[in-house]
Amino acid sequence: MxxxxxxxxxxTPFDASGAIDVDGLQANVAALxxxxxxxxxxxxxxxxxxxxxxxxxxxxxxxxxxxxxxxVPVIAGVSAGTPAAAIALAADAAEAGxxxxxxxxxxxxxxxDEEIIAYYRSVAxxxxxxxxxxxxxxxxxxxxxxxxxxxxxxxxxxxxxxxECSGDARRIPALIDAAPGxxxxxxxxxxxxxxxxxxxxxxxxxxADVAPRDCVGLYDACRSGDLETxxxxxxxxxxxxxxxxxxxxxxxxxAAMDDVGFAGGPTRPPRMPLTEDERAALREAMAVLxxxxxx
Numbered sequence: 001m002x003x004x005x006x007x008x009x010x011x012t013p014f015d016a017s018g019a020i021d022v023d024g025l026q027a028n029v030a031a032l033x034x035x036x037x038x039x040x041x042x043x044x045x046x047x048x049x050x051x052x053x054x055x056x057x058x059x060x061x062x063x064x065x066x067x068x069x070x071x072v073p074v075i076a077g078v079s080a081g082t083p084a085a086a087i088a089l090a091a092d093a094a095e096a097g098x099x100x101x102x103x104x105x106x107x108x109x110x111x112x113d114e115e116i117i118a119y120y121r122s123v124a125x126x127x128x129x130x131x132x133x134x135x136x137x138x139x140x141x142x143x144x145x146x147x148x149x150x151x152x153x154x155x156x157x158x159x160x161x162x163x164e165c166s167g168d169a170r171r172i173p174a175l176i177d178a179a180p181g182x183x184x185x186x187x188x189x190x191x192x193x194x195x196x197x198x199x200x201x202x203x204x205x206x207x208a209d210v211a212p213r214d215c216v217g218l219y220d221a222c223r224s225g226d227l228e229t230x231x232x233x234x235x236x237x238x239x240x241x242x243x244x245x246x247x248x249x250x251x252x253x254x255a256a257m258d259d260v261g262f263a264g265g266p267t268r269p270p271r272m273p274l275t276e277d278e279r280a281a282l283r284e285a286m287a288v289l290x291x292x293x294x295x
Contacts, residue, residue, distance in 0.1 A: 001100055001130040003073065003161050003183055004201045005038025006215045008208035011254055012048050012060055013263040020056055022063045024263025028209070029067035031262060035212035039072045040064055041204055043093070045079040045104055045139060047250055051268040058092045065097025075132065079104040079140075083122040090127035102132040102163060102204070104140040113148050117155060124158035131158045132204075136165040136187060138245075146171065150178035163187040163204050164195075167245065172198035189244035193234040196222040206249055207241045210256040211289060239285035248274065252282055259286055 010028060013021040029040060042064040043049040043057050052060065065074045076093030078101050080086040090101055103123060105116045124131045133152050137143035143166060144152075152159045162179070164171050165187030175184045176199050185202035186195030192203050196219065208215040214233050221230035243252035250267055251274050257264030259282075266273070274282065 001073065001160060002201075003039055003075070003100070003132065003185060005203075006036075006208050006212065006219050007039035007041055007073075007075070007185070007202055007204045008032055008037055008212060008215075009041040009044035009047060009077075009204055009206055010064065011209055011250060011257065011264065012043075012052065013254075013265040014268065015265070018266075018268065020052075020059060020063075021263055021265060022059070024265065025060065025063050026067040028257070028262050029064055032208070032212050033068065033071060036216040037072065037208060037212050038202070039075060040068055041075045041077060041102060042098070043089075044077040044102070044204075045134065046136070046206075047077075048268055048271070049077055049079075051271075054088075054092065057089065058096050061093045061096035061098050068097075073100055074098045075100045075102050077102045077134075078123070078127075079107055079134070081107045081109065083119055083126075086119075086123045087126045090123060090129065094127065094129060098129070100130040100132065101127060102134050104134045104136060105142045105144060107140060110141050113151070116142065116144065116148065117151060120152050120159060121156050124156050127158070129158065130160045131156075132161040132163050132185070133159050134163040134165065134187065135171075136163075139165075146174040146178040149175060150182075153179040153182045161185060161202075164200075167191060169194035169198050172200050189241035190238060192218065192237075192241070193222070193230055196230075197227075206244045206253050207237055209253055209262065210240060210260055211237060214289070236289050236291055239288045240282075243282070243285070248278065252278070255279070255282055256286060 254264035
């Protein structure tokens with residue numbers, strides 16, 4: 001399985017009672033597909049998956065898979081602290097309609113290389129689905145460098161792709177060289193252009209939840225070598241994209257989604273609403289986004 005193109009990591013909307021807004025979620029997915037995205041990540045690690053019960057996580061994946069209806073890959077985030085927990089999440093996700101998985105190294109424990117490889121192998125072999133190894137040192141406390149990721153690709157059949165979120169665009173060509181044949185995706189919104197130019201084939205994106213057509217336009221322009229167009233789109237996206245690498249990325253993107261007519265809605269504790277200063281910063285970012293083509 002390949003994962004080229006724009007792959008939004010969808011947020012989970014909640015209604016006024018705090019329950020999952022399934023209709024809103026499916027409407028968001030339908031709009032993303034209409035905008036031309038190439039895949040969907042559900043229950044992504046940096047979103048609110050950690051605030052969902054096991055049943056709710058399954059419900060989210062199922063709702064996304066129903067809305068997608070086989071048109072693009074549905075990838076489920078299954079990051080967890082133990083192999084058993086990740087395997088259980090993967091089994092639920094597969095039954096709910098996911099066709100691939102995305103996973104950080106074990107949460108809460110900074111394993112060495114052999115422990116990390118054993119962790120990925122046990123989950124991958126039990127799940128039997130294509131797996132995207134997710135490197136996000138800020139989230140996991142572990143920086144999986146090119147040599148380790150190459151070993152995962154070489155030693156575990158199900159590991160077929162990397163989501164690189166170190167923020168260092170130099171990692172992209174290093175991974176391409178270290179693991180020929182693996183797919184390398186940008187995992188941070190504020191270096192997508194750099195990542196594409198360095199050879200990334202896809203982008204797992206939060207800002208695509210807000211501006212999917214612009215993100216697809218950026219990808220298409222990079223593929224065609226039209227850097228002038230790509231830079232113009234990127235300039236408008238960047239102020240909003242920079243919120244992706246902050247602790248309040250979910251609050252920012254949900255508020256921005258509400259602003260453009262998607263179902264964003266409230267967040268669950270411990271996340272709190274944006275402050276007025278933060279909302280002012282978001283308004284400035286949205287003003288820059290609107291300087292060009294409509295979202």
